[in-house]
Amino acid sequence: MSGLRVRPLCESDAEVIASAFAGIGWDKLASRYRRYVREQERGERTGLAAFVRGEFAGYLTVSWRPAYRPFRLEGVPEIQDLNVLPRFRKRGVATRLMDDAEALIAARSSVAGVGVGLTADYGAAQRMYAKRGYVPDGNGLVASLEQVRYGQRLVADDDLVLYLTKPL
Numbered sequence: 001m002s003g004l005r006v007r008p009l010c011e012s013d014a015e016v017i018a019s020a021f022a023g024i025g026w027d028k029l030a031s032r033y034r035r036y037v038r039e040q041e042r043g044e045r046t047g048l049a050a051f052v053r054g055e056f057a058g059y060l061t062v063s064w065r066p067a068y069r070p071f072r073l074e075g076v077p078e079i080q081d082l083n084v085l086p087r088f089r090k091r092g093v094a095t096r097l098m099d100d101a102e103a104l105i106a107a108r109s110s111v112a113g114v115g116v117g118l119t120a121d122y123g124a125a126q127r128m129y130a131k132r133g134y135v136p137d138g139n140g141l142v143a144s145l146e147q148v149r150y151g152q153r154l155v156a157d158d159d160l161v162l163y164l165t166k167p168l
């Protein structure tokens, strides 16, 4: 897409991103993005922000030391919190963010990881990850970072995730 630019997240993005999401009724506080920038300064995370002709369109982050134990133990960096504002969707913004994130990860690891929710809210992401070559990591369903046991009763919310990996 012409006019699309991706660059590292910076402090001044926090208010811009929070107000863009507030505009669509999503409760994403500026404090989250300020935390990401602090983690970036400590080398724990890298944030990437996408702008279309100067307007904020979406972002993702790469966690270099994920909380999900199998990734942490294997040293698999995890793509986290990918979001594109609805009016910029289906124009290749997430594709570009993912391309850039995978390039960053490839410099340090031969595998990239991501966790995806299982409800239809994440349907576009599920399809995108599959098309990009991400496959389940073999640990089955995970709820609040813990492996789900057979027969366990669960609430299908954002904490119910399937983790995927892709060789780079």
Ligand SMILES: CC(C)(COP(=O)(O)OP(=O)(O)OC[C@H]1O[C@@H](n2cnc3c(N)ncnc32)[C@H](O)[C@@H]1OP(=O)(O)O)[C@@H](O)C(=O)NCCC(=O)NCCS
Pocket: 081, 082, 083, 084, 085, 088, 089, 090, 091, 092, 093, 094, 095, 096, 115, 116, 117, 121, 122, 123, 124, 125, 127, 128, 131
């Ligand atoms: C998932 C998301 C980031 C995709 O952003 P996007 O900029 O629209 O994605 P792109 O235009 O780069 O499309 C990439 C691929 O996503 C899939 N996709 C995008 N929109 C889709 C839709 N409405 N339905 C089904 N698949 C879709 C397609 O596979 C597409 O590739 P294709 O065009 O070659 O078929 C966006 O829909 C979003 O922010 N969703 C809500 C948050 C979310 O689910 N985040 C992921 C958390 S794991």
